[in-house]
Amino acid sequence: MSSERIPDDVERTVQTKTRDARLGSGVDDRFNSRLRQAVGSSPFILTKFDKFMNWVRGSSMFMLQFGIACCSLEMIHALMIKHDVDRFGAGVPRASPRQADLIIVPGTIVSKFAPRMKRVYDQMPEPKFVVGMGSCTISGGPFQEGYNVVKGAEEVIPVDIHVPGCPPRPEALIYGIAKLQERVANGESSPVVVKPYELEQFGDLHRDEVIDQLADRIDEDSLAMRYNWGDSP
């Protein structure tokens, strides 16, 4: 509608110049790259949306800045220079669980902390992934026989990847994260289902409609962890 319209020929000249400069020539030309050769001449890639989303999730993981015990030291080292897990697209620590999609559980979980950790996990938005770091999150590790130690993170939250070690080296943690990313990108990750701790009071019943109904009656404000130490592995 504008009366100050630039004549067609002028515009085309300018654009062509820029484009020529960008295009360049030869195999490194970004519009004629190996990727292009691989997928054909079409500028579109046809894929399933789920697959695309999985790829996105796996390639950009925001992890929670969550330190518990000794392993958190090695986690810090995995984040900082030399190891720098950011190179693999998983190294932006978020202080708030509401912005994170990966929680690394770095250390021993004790009775007083377990409900808090559950609360932190609950605050993370879906989809969320858990890497258990170190022996303590597998079984309680060296402290397994302690009167106060929860025998592994899976007693509280589901864990996708276990990284063994006491503590695992930063390289091991990075390998664990990379494995998780690979699984997520391939759509393989399905969180292990553990019985929610709120339902512990119903013993070994399988989760069914009755239990779901009963679960509704639980007062969320006075949630309790019930530690049946005798039954723990």
Add this chain to the structure above:
Amino acid sequence: MSTLEHAPEGAVEVDPDEVVDRLGDRVIGRDEHVNAPAVIIRPDEVVDTLTVMRDEFGFDLLSCVTAEQFPDRYESIYHLKQYADPTTEFSIVVPTDRDHPQSQSAASVYETANWHEREAYDLIGIEYQDHPDLKRILLPDTWTGHPLTDDYNQDKPQVVAYEAHENPLLDHTEGAESDTILLNMGPHHPATHGVLHLKVTLDGEQVADVEPDIGYLHRCEEQMCQQGTYRHQIMPYPDRWDYASAGLINEWAYARAAEDLAEIEVPEYAQVIRTMGAELSRMAAHFLALGTFVLDVYGEFNALSMYAIRDREKVQKILEDLTGQRLMFNYLRLGGVAWDIPEPREEFFENVKKFTDEELPASMDEVHDLLTDNEIFQLRCVGTGVLEREVAKQYGAGGPVARASGIDTDLRRDDPYGIYDQLDWEVITDDAGDVYSRVLVRVREVEQSAKIVRQCVDLLEDWPEDEREIQSNVPRTLKPDPDRRVYRAVEGAKGELGIYIRADGTDKPGRFKIRSPCFCNLSTLPEMAEGEFIPDLIASLGSIDIILGEVDR
């Protein structure tokens, strides 16, 4: 018990007979611990006795309170020391009835006793009368039973409620007129350095009250050590108390106590290696303290925190060459160390020398440029979070926290172990007592540690090849005489790290108690932070440099 020939300034010489005479009929018996003379007193005379000990005999430091259970009685032991001369020690033993374990609280004499007695109540179950706030400290409030007693059933189910925290100033803060709010900080919070919970009551932007709530990492270290045999099974655990790479110092604390208990000699060569390793550990721990403190006051991951971690990596590399581990070394053995310097020795020494002579001075210059000489940093830290000298003594503070408040104390010099007394180094002190002093003391201590490491390397390089004895001859099974008790401390990265062991004639300790420096240092936080702004609370907390594994044990 030891009396130096030249008592340091301010130290009071103590004759046990004189103490017994002065205490009169409060005393019901005497005993002799490996480290100190002990008197046994009536449980209703604790305050009077300790007041006399503090005011007349100069015992201004209550190192530790150990509680124990015996088949016929409970006992609390107050380990007294003098800041001016920590080798002048005294133990006050307070036995109480097995059926009604009640004992007078010492919290009115020493502020240190407050938290220690709460812990004793929590784990052993002695009730301290007139204690200001006798409730559980490490375990959840809903816990039933006292876990370190002989009749505790560990398989018993426990219920831990997750309730909203109440406002401690609720009574006078209710209603529309109220000016204060409660802010829960932690247990998951990036600035708490782990899992610490602070109940902060705010008056506007100012901190009106702060109450640390600990126990989120109480992983039963004392129980684990009581279950292990002296020779090999206990040594891995000390690494996990102060896990900021200070592992070798922690191991040394156990080794020192156990070696005195079982009368084991350590070869000189192993002492040199231990000294070098411990100082490398201290450097790594201080680098971490520096890096995380910078994160606290400056915010996101910035250059200086990266540099600190970079230097830490270098130290860890050296320690890995030496011990085979990055973090959990398990390198010390009773009577020596696990193995010699790695071959080729020259290469190892070259690496250490390159670090202490070239890389460290450069990075220390960088730290001083970016941090301690930085005007913005000084504005932020000078004068905030002040801990007065006398207050620090009351709370039993140690390490850089005490030294920054002008208390000239360092067990490496005052109660020498290893080869520290043969080396040339200084104890760094500062008298301002603020956040800046604490950081400065730590940075300078790194330089002193490097000096010590360098001297150890010189000694090790010239050590004749046929005299490199790394371990003395230690029996396969150690069974110290029953009822032998020892309390021994080393200068940990955070302060006095003490171990109390009572032998019961078996190859496992009858009681194993850890005196954690972070535990005492953290209890000074309310003194630093109350009346300050919230950001200064964060800075104060960061400058104490707590490691929750050591606070909660």
